[in-house]
Amino acid sequence: MKITVHRGAEEVGGNTIELQSGDSRILLDYGAPLPKIDPATNKNVYPTPQEIILNIPGLYADGTRPLDGIVISHNHGDHYGGLIPKPVNPAVPVWMTAAMEELIRISGKMPRDATELRATIQHYRKGVPFTVGAFKLTAYLMDHSAPEAFAFLIEAEGKRIIYTGDYRKHGNKRAAFQQFLEADLGPIDLMLTEGTQSTVLSGPTQQQVLQDIESLVSGREGAVYVMCSGQDLDVITSLSEIAQAHGRYLAIDGYIALVLETLKDQVKRDSGVNLQIPGLGDEHLKIIDAPATAKIARLPEYAAVYARMRPHLVDWKWVNANHKRLIVAVRTYSQYWLEKYVRDFTDAVLVYSMWNGYKVEESFHDTLEYFKTKGLPEFPVHASGHAYFSAVRELVASKQPRHIIPIHTEHPENFTWAFGRDRVHVLKNGGSFEL
Ligand SMILES: [Zn+2]
Numbered sequence: 151m152k153i154t155v156h157r158g159a160e161e162v163g164g165n166t167i168e169l170q171s172g173d174s175r176i177l178l179d180y181g182a183p184l185p186k187i188d189p190a191t192n193k194n195v196y197p198t199p200q201e202i203i204l205n206i207p208g209l210y211a212d213g214t215r216p217l218d219g220i221v222i223s224h225n226h227g228d229h230y231g232g233l234i235p236k237p238v239n240p241a242v243p244v245w246m247t248a249a250m251e252e253l254i255r256i257s258g259k260m261p262r263d264a265t266e267l268r269a270t271i272q273h274y275r276k277g278v279p280f281t282v283g284a285f286k287l288t289a290y291l292m293d294h295s296a297p298e299a300f301a302f303l304i305e306a307e308g309k310r311i312i313y314t315g316d317y318r319k320h321g322n323k324r325a326a327f328q329q330f331l332e333a334d335l336g337p338i339d340l341m342l343t344e345g346t347q348s349t350v351l352s353g354p355t356q357q358q359v360l361q362d363i364e365s366l367v368s369g370r371e372g373a374v375y376v377m378c379s380g381q382d383l384d385v386i387t388s389l390s391e392i393a394q395a396h397g398r399y400l401a402i403d404g405y406i407a408l409v410l411e412t413l414k415d416q417v418k419r420d421s422g423v424n425l426q427i428p429g430l431g432d433e434h435l436k437i438i439d440a441p442a443t444a445k446i447a448r449l450p451e452y453a454a455v456y457a458r459m460r461p462h463l464v465d466w467k468w469v470n471a472n473h474k475r476l477i478v479a480v481r482t483y484s485q486y487w488l489e490k491y492v493r494d495f496t497d498a499v500l501v502y503s504m505w506n507g508y509k510v511e512e513s514f515h516d517t518l519e520y521f522k523t524k525g526l527p528e529f530p531v532h533a534s535g536h537a538y539f540s541a542v543r544e545l546v547a548s549k550q551p552r553h554i555i556p557i558h559t560e561h562p563e564n565f566t567w568a569f570g571r572d573r574v575h576v577l578k579n580g581g582s583f584e585l
Pocket residue numbers: 162163164226228229316558
């Protein structure tokens with residue numbers, strides 16, 4: 151079996167890994183490179199379509215035998231973004247969960263320049279083996295900052311490979327990591343593991359983030375603004391729990407509400423599981439009339455969900471009257487509607503719950519600067535979306551893979567130091583390994 155890492159071997163994100171057995175070939179993820187910050191302008195430079203598209207034989211209709219499939223681990227652009235700028239050959243099925251497909255479609259519709267996922271989609275389900283070409287795959291739910299993220303056990307030629315996707319053990323889904331840790335997957339020949347945080351042995355957990363934010367909320371008379379990703383449902387769930395426990399309201403926009411409802415509906419439909427995330431049934435959840443809410447109101451495909459949101463919509467008069475009791479989830483560019491509608495920020499604070507590295511980027515800087523000029527003290531409280539190296543070590547210790555290929559990392563050498571030169575194979579982008 152031949153494993154080729156087309157992208158993601160030398161950087162965080164953009165994962166594109168090819169597995170070949172005989173004449174059967176599949177891809178694990180087809181990610182776009184993450185944007186890079188230009189130090190001259192502090193602006194995010196997004197990869198061009200030419201930089202995103204990889205010319206892998208059989209990926210596009212190029213006259214060669216089509217790939218047998220592409221398997222997407224989760225709905226972060228650095229894992230599926232390759233599918234967007236140019237549709238892959240419709241003869242190549244793209245495997246993801248039903249929830250992932252919905253969430254990718256929502257993400258595509260939100261920006262001004264809407265994008266569309268055009269591909270032959272097939273759905274896999276957690277724990278139910280599925281076959282792609284010569285490969286049998288089983289998806290295991292992992293703990294990650296995406297709403298749903300999976301690792302895979304991949305079997306072919308009597309060999310077993312684990313592809314971890316992105317993961318951590320310190321988030322709200324830590325039980326999923328624990329289950330994966332304890333699952334008996336048999337002898338593992340190769341583990342492809344992410345190593346984003348391979349230079350960090352341990353760090354804050356989502357539980358600690360919750361406690362830190364709670365200590366800010368407790369006994370305070372003033373709004374708490376929280377800057378976080380709209381799809382980081384661990385943070386949103388923490389905020390909802392805090393709001394409920396302290397007699398406050400959690401104010402979100404229609405985009406976050408749509409993500410929550412879509413995930414809830416799809417997972418319930420798929421596996422009968424009631425996800426423990428905030429929902430429109432929660433009394434303390436309020437939807438503010440931010441631009442994202444107005445956008446969803448205009449999209450006919452979300453009319454049914456929007457109708458369910460309506461009873462929870464609040465106007466700006468209500469927001470101003472209840473401001474001191476609010477926890478408000480915000481993102482970049484929020485300053486434009488806040489400046490227009492919110493009158494008084496007295497006693498309010500800002501919690502920054504995202505990766506610190508974003509802060510130098512212009513749009514983040516501008517939003518944070520706005521809160522500063524309004525007199526809000528800023529508290530950085532964040533748990534990484536990725537495993538600290540102690541968790542990577544735990545996973546390697548439990549699965550005992552014969553070989554390890556680090557991916558999604560700028561520091562693969564840490565794997566060599568930790569697990570030895572005999573086991574760890576550090577590849578360059580485009581490099582291959584024969585198993
Ligand atoms: Zn990633």
